[in-house]
Amino acid sequence: MTTKPRLEREVIAMRVARELPDGAYVNLGIGIPTLVSNYVPEGRVVIYHSESGVLNCGPLAEEGEEDIDLINAGGQFLKKAPGMSFFHSADAFGMIRGGHIDVAVLGALQVSEQGDLANWMLPSRGIGNIGGAMDLAAGAKRIIVAMEHTDRDGKSKVVRRCTYPLTGRRCVDLVVTDLAVLKVTPAGLELREVAPGWTPAEVQAQTEATLVIPRDVPEIAL
């Protein structure tokens, strides 16, 4: 097994941040996706939606300034920000299902070469939280997955077919991992970029799914 350095979680988040267009309405999931808001390129304005019923989420509240009536979907405390609006859960999800969210960035347990997403339950636990993930998978205009390429046991999370319970079928557009950037295409998962120091063959060796590998695969640039 290759022991070359992989990208840090923050670097995965930086790469995802480049995908967010100016003016986009974006929902960030828990984990690496949450970090994405720290790295949006200067000059771009991104408006964050939270399932807790907040649009235009700004920075987190300072310690001692926490307000239990102002949280994001991860239970973190938000600061009041100009342009913020509040709404109830049925509207929060109407925005998602109704196709009003431009990009959702989600973590995953498995992504398949068809773009199937599994991110809500480890079968070994036997119970899990769906939360807002299935609605985002069904309703956001574009789904980007941000995750580690392999799990704790070194098994590929980029798979031929998901073996874990699905969150949504054929919903993922782009996968950014600590080894690669992968695009879901009709021909399969295309290797678009590799982590610095990694060859496409080395990334393929860490991947259960068979990747479509173009002649030139650049290193991930930030």
Added chain:
Amino acid sequence: MTVSKVWPSAREAVADVFDGAVIMMDGFGGPGGMAQELILALRERGVRDLTIISNTAGLDSVSFGTPGGSLPVNHGILVANGQVRKVIASFPVSASPSRPTSFELLYREGKVELELVPQGTLAERIRAGGAGVAAFYTPTGAGTLVAEGKEVRVLDGREHVLETALKADFACIRAWKADRLGNLVYRGSSRNFNVPMATAARVVIAEVDEVVEPGELDPEVILTPGLYVKRVVVRRHPGKIYTREQGAAS
């Protein structure tokens, strides 16, 4: 006739909750928007075999949306007390498997049932229940475990799952202020499930920080008109979080 929906105490407001009742419990997960005093009164009343409809099954082992890492009172105390038979929720367990909630432990023993629902489908089922819509088709969950056993139809070129409305005997909701007619206003992200739940139960009980006279709430910002609300209870400790460490109230 002078209408006043204000009840003297949480204990009296839940006195007719019966064994086997279906209860909607507000809140996203943290104490914001959670009717903590009504939950404490339900525990004291000791009613059993309850079905709870809520976003979570009571996150009682982790500190979610609570400053300082304390553990707030939530419906997990009813689960832990053996009063709950079934939970309909989207986020039933703690995010970390090493910190299981009371619900997860009892679920593993087969002592509670779970109907797991995507969060948006849960909110919409409740809204439908309140609005007289018996069922609706949603793309959420198509092709997943959630669609199993349900009617699936292709509409607008994609699969949709038929989901049915949810209604309850009682809804225990939390608002910021009420007037004595039962008109409610909320604060910030604590609208969450409160607003749809306020429409979908036979008896809606609102726990609030403050009751004011009709006319004092701006009609432009009332989210729950009083016709939905049967009872209003004022918190004994407005604006405070009731934590489990400190017992009933802090």
